[in-house]
Amino acid sequence: MTLANGRPYLAIPGPSVMPDRVLQAMHRPAPNIYEGELVAMTHSLYPDLKAVARTEGNVAIYICNGHGAWEAALANTVAPGETVLSAVTGRFGNGWADVAEGRGITVQRIDFGTRAPIDPARVAEALRADTAHRIKAVLATHVDTATSVRNDIAALRRAIDETGHPALLMSDNIASLACDRFEMDAWGVDVMIAASQKGLMTPPGLGFVFFNDRADQARKAMPRVSRYWDWAPRANPEFYYQLFCGTAPTHHLFGLRVALDMLMEEGIEAVWTRHAALARAIWAACERWGENGALRLNIADRSLRSHAVTAARLGKPWGAALREWTDTKAGVTLGIGLGMSEPDDPTGSGFFRFGHMGHVNAHMILGLLGVVEAGMGALSIPHSPGGVEAAAREIAAAAG
Ligand SMILES: *Cc1c(COP(=O)(O)O)cnc(C)c1O
Numbered sequence: 546m547t548l549a550n551g552r553p554y555l556a557i558p559g560p561s562v563m564p565d566r567v568l569q570a571m572h573r574p575a576p577n578i579y580e581g582e583l584v585a586m587t588h589s590l591y592p593d594l595k596a597v598a599r600t601e602g603n604v605a606i607y608i609c610n611g612h613g614a615w616e617a618a619l620a621n622t623v624a625p626g627e628t629v630l631s632a633v634t635g636r637f638g639n640g641w642a643d644v645a646e647g648r649g650i651t652v653q654r655i656d657f658g659t660r661a662p663i664d665p666a667r668v669a670e671a672l673r674a675d676t677a678h679r680i681k682a683v684l685a686t687h688v689d690t691a692t693s694v695r696n697d698i699a700a701l702r703r704a705i706d707e708t709g710h711p712a713l714l715m716s717d718n719i720a721s722l723a724c725d726r727f728e729m730d731a732w733g734v735d736v737m738i739a740a741s742q743k744g745l746m747t748p749p750g751l752g753f754v755f756f757n758d759r760a761d762q763a764r765k766a767m768p769r770v771s772r773y774w775d776w777a778p779r780a781n782p783e784f785y786y787q788l789f790c791g792t793a794p795t796h797h798l799f800g801l802r803v804a805l806d807m808l809m810e811e812g813i814e815a816v817w818t819r820h821a822a823l824a825r826a827i828w829a830a831c832e833r834w835g836e837n838g839a840l841r842l843n844i845a846d847r848s849l850r851s852h853a854v855t856a857a858r859l860g861k862p863w864g865a866a867l868r869e870w871t872d873t874k875a876g877v878t879l880g881i882g883l884g885m886s887e888p889d890d891p892t893g894s895g896f897f898r899f900g901h902m903g904h905v906n907a908h909m910i911l912g913l914l915g916v917v918e919a920g921m922g923a924l925s926i927p928h929s930p931g932g933v934e935a936a937a938r939e940i941a942a943a944a945g
Pocket residue numbers: 559610611612613637686688689690717718719720740749
């Protein structure tokens with residue numbers, strides 16, 4: 546039999562769970578796009594987006610997914626034929642590098658594998674070797690959603706600064722914004738990109754590029770910037786008709802307004818703390834199950850793990866079997882493994898991922914973990930009992 550009928554739970558790392566308040570805000574007739582509520586509401590998004598990113602800089606909003614934001618960041622800063630340094634810690638780092646290559650940019654990749662963070666010293670070494678300053682930007686992923694590693698972006702900035710190299714630092718925060726602590730200005734990030742469907746709790750369809758004045762100088766030095774991706778008109782809400790290079794994404798904007806309200810009501814520090822506590826509950830359960838069992842977390846060191854997504858390995862065929870079980874029997878969809886091939890498992894089917902970003906709370910995470918424990922029991926996947934109990938203790942300790 547199945548026990549899946551009830552409210553489904555999409556526990557994948559994006560799109561994340563959409564809050565009812567966000568969905569309700571989008572359920573409305575088409576608004577006047579020339580004046581009135583939509584225009585005033587759109588103006589109000591800018592300061593709140595910047596507050597979430599901890600920046601006094603600029604933000605441009607695009608009608609696109611994360612891939613579009615990758616494209617936008619590069620279109621404004623790096624011309625075809627110029628060079629970027631890509632610090633790769635998983636599938637998403639490679640994805641951004643591929644987008645750069647597609648634009649005719651030369652990509653120098655440093656691949657740190659699928660279980661380790663960026664080593665800033667190796668990035669610094671590559672910059673020191675670039676005495677002609679050909680490298681225009683360093684591309685880094687704050688949280689690589691495939692491996693669930695979290696990179697130390699502030700340490701990367703310090704390492705770049707110590708070399709005296711003028712490269713811009715560009716950070717992909719699509720999986721981490723409004724989940725993991727991030728301080729764009731204090732950490733010295735020149736360009737940061739995000740998308741609506743992860744920590745920002747809004748359906749997929751909006752991409753964001755945050756940029757500081759240094760990055761804007763690079764934009765001004767570009768031989769040309771393609772019209773659609775140009776951030777200059779998009780960052781100035783005074784000229785509404787230019788903001789979206791055409792029709793505004795009306796309903797997404799109303800949804801985003803409410804999602805930002807929810808983040809502001811909770812407070813961004815509290816949002817980060819909640820994500821950290823819920824992540825610890827997931828880790829506690831997984832570590833217990835793995836004591837005498839098949840489950841391993843992909844990133845061994847807790848301090849290097851994302852608070853928004855957790856990649857785990859059960860091995861072939863259990864990873865795929867567990868996902869199938871939780872989906873069909875219990876109404877919980879887990880994320881697939883991405884780019885995690887192993888010698889005996891080239892497609893990485895033994896991996897799965899927990900998405901725990903955005904609109905998630907203690908009962909959802911405990912329910913998620915209870916379902917995973919039930920699935921491992923039903924499928925006779927070797928595991929130590931007591932994972933849910935360990936998670937509950939973590940939740941009790943955090944909530945007080
Ligand atoms: C989800 C994600 C992307 C890609 O976003 P799409 O909306 O699927 O194009 C890129 N980078 C990271 C870190 C992500 O988590």
